[in-house]
Amino acid sequence: MSTPTGISLKRQPLIVQKYGGATLADPEKIKQVAQRICSLHTSGAKVVVIVSAMGKTTNQLIDLAKQVSPRPLLREMDMLLSVGERMSMSLLSMALNDLGCTAISFTGSQAGILTDDSHVNANILEVKAFRVEEALEQDKVVILAGFQGVSPKTKEITTLGRGGSDISAVAIADYLKADRCEILKDVDSVYTADPKLVLNARSIPQMNYRHLLEMTQWGAKVLHQRSVDLAAQKQVILFVGAANTDTSNDTESTGTLITHEFAFERKHLLAINSYQRVFEIQLDTFSLVDFQKYLQFHQVGQIQILHQQNSTVWITAPEETLSSLQDFMSSGSHPARITQSELSSVSTTFTQSVTDSDLHETAAILKGAAIPVIQSTVSDLSLHFIVPAEKRSQAIQALHSLI
Template structure:
C-alpha cells in the first residue's frame, strides 16, 4: 500500500446512486478525492428503490419469505450498483474494482436479515489499494462464519463503511446522502428544522434507534466503540454537513433536543401465566426478533416491532398465541420521539409534551415509553405528521431560551 497516502472511506446511499446520471456524479466525487491524494474505498447501497422492489417480489411469491433466501435475494441489489459505479469510475481514467461483502472480508454472525459484523479481514481491499485501484464494496452484506451470505438490516451499508474505516485505519469516513446533514427534525415535515453542525455519538445513536433515517444505529455504535469520526454530507456537494464524534464535555455541549419518528409499528399485547415469560423470550430468539420497545412483566407482555425489520412477524404472532395458549391483540401504531439529554428525567417537559398532543390531536397517545435520552409516544398512524409538528414546538422553545 502507498504508506504516504491516507485512506478515505466514502459511503453512498441508494438515492445517490439511483440512476446512471447520479452514478457519474458519484464517480466525479471519487475522482476528486483521489486527486486530493487519498486512497479511496467506496461503499454503495442498492440503486434507488431496488431493495423495496426485491422485497415486493419476494412477498408476491410467499407471504413469509425465509430469511436466508431474502439475504440471497436482497444482496443482489448492491452488486448491481457496485459494478456500475466501478465502470463509471473507470470511464474517468482511474483503475477500479468492485468487491462483494464476502470478498471484502466482512464476517458476520449467522443471523439472517439482521446480521451483525463480528470481524473484518480487509486483505483483498488492501491488496487492490496497493495496486493503485479505487475499491468499490457492496454495502449491507457479508458472509457468516458458517459461509452463508448475510445482510445487515436496513441501512446496513453505513455499518459496512464504518467497519471498513476501522479495519483500514482510515483518516475519515464520509456518509453521502440526499440531505446535507443531520437535522433536529424531519425537514420535510418541519420546514423550520435546523441542521446540526455537530452531534455526539450517543445522541446520534439514540436518534437513529428512534427512526432517523440518515444513519444506521449500528453504524454509529460501531463508530463510537472505535472512535471513528463520521461526516454526513450531501452528494450534491452543498455547503454544510454534520460531524459526529465522541461525547464532548458537559460544559462544551449545547443543549441537544430533536424529534424523530417510526411511522410503521405493530404492537402485540398478551397476558402471561407463570413461567411463560421465559417461554416468550425463547420464542423471540427462535424467530430472531428484537422489539423496538417492550414492557414485559410476569403477567403481561407488550411488544412493539418495526414492520420493515420483521418479515416473519405474522408467523411469530401465530406461534405466540399457540405456544402460550393465549389471545394476542394486534394493533398497527406509530411512534414519535423527543430525543435529548435527560429528557426522561424532566417531568415538566413530559407534561408539556402531553399537553401539546392533547390539544392538537383527537386522541391521546396509546402508550409512553421513557428512558433518560428519549420520550417515545405511541400514537395512531394517522397522527404521525401532526404529532411531529406539535412536539417540534418543544425544540423551538429550547432553541429560543
C-alpha cells in the first residue's frame, strides 16, 4: 500500500505467541520471555501472547485437589485449574510493564473465548475478543490466559483439557487474522523423534498440517492435536520454535514452519512418535462406546483409543487420567478389565501413503532388534506398534535408523 505521495506504508505485522509452562517456570524465565516480547513489540509488531501455567503448576493443583477429594466435582476442578494460567499472565504483564512495554492481561472469559458447557475438556464455540482488539489499538501488548474460556449458556468458567493453551492461541490467531501463530517451547523445532530419546534426531524445517496432525495423533507432544486440526481448518500459519530464540527475523530463526501448501517432493519416513503408557483393556460386557460413557459418568477422564481388536482395546491418556483409571478399575467390579498396563506405542509417520513394503521393512527392523510386537495397525500415513514398555526406547531408536 502507498500514499498519494508515493511513500510506501507497511502494515504492522500481528504476531500471536504462545509460551509453554517450561518457558515460564520461574521469575527469571518470565523476565527473559518479557524481554523477548518487548523486543518484538519495539520492532513494530502488534503482539498477543497466550500463556500456560508456570512449570508443573497444573500437576500440583491436580495433586492438591486429590488430597482434598478423591473425585472432585469437574466444575470445581475448572475453577481451580484456571488459576495457573492467571498467575502466569499477571506476572508476565508485570514484567513487561517494568520494561516500559505497556501490557494488559485478560482471562479467557475476559478475552471472549466462548465454549460449550463441558467441564475439563470444553470446545471453543466462538471468539469475541473485542477487548483484545481495543488493547491492540492502544498499542498494548496483550497477555491472555490460555487453556480456559467461559460458557455463555451457563456463565461458568471452563477449561479446554491438557495442552489447551495451544488451542487458545490458534483460535485467537484466527479471530485476529494474525500473520502467524508461534508456539514457543523449550525445544527449538519439530524433530524426527524425541531428541531426549534419540540423540541424532533431526529438525524438520517445514511441513504441512496433515503431517503434523498425523504425528500429534500418535504421540508427538509438540502441539495439541485439536490445535493443529483447527489451524488446518482456518489456515492459520504455525511456527514452532524455542522460547529463547529470536523469531522476528524469519531468515535467521530456527524452527519449524507449518502451512497448508508445503508438500514433500518424494516419499520418505518423516518421524517416529510414541506414547509412553498404554493400557490393554478387555471389554467383558461393554461396547467401546458404552465403556467411554461409563468412564465419563464416573469422572475418570478422557481416554484416546489407539487400537481395537474384537473386545480388546488399547488406550492412552494423560498420566493423571491413567492413574485414575487404574485406581478406579482396581476398586470393585466393573464390566471391563485392565489386562496389561506396562505397554507403550511406537509409530512411524511417512510423507505419503503407507505401502506393504513399508510394513515389511519396519517389522523387520523391530524383529532384528528382538522387540516383540503385541499389536500393529496401519493408517494412511503411519504404522503403529504396541510394544512392551521396557522396549519403547529401543524400538524408537531402531525405527529412527530408517530415517
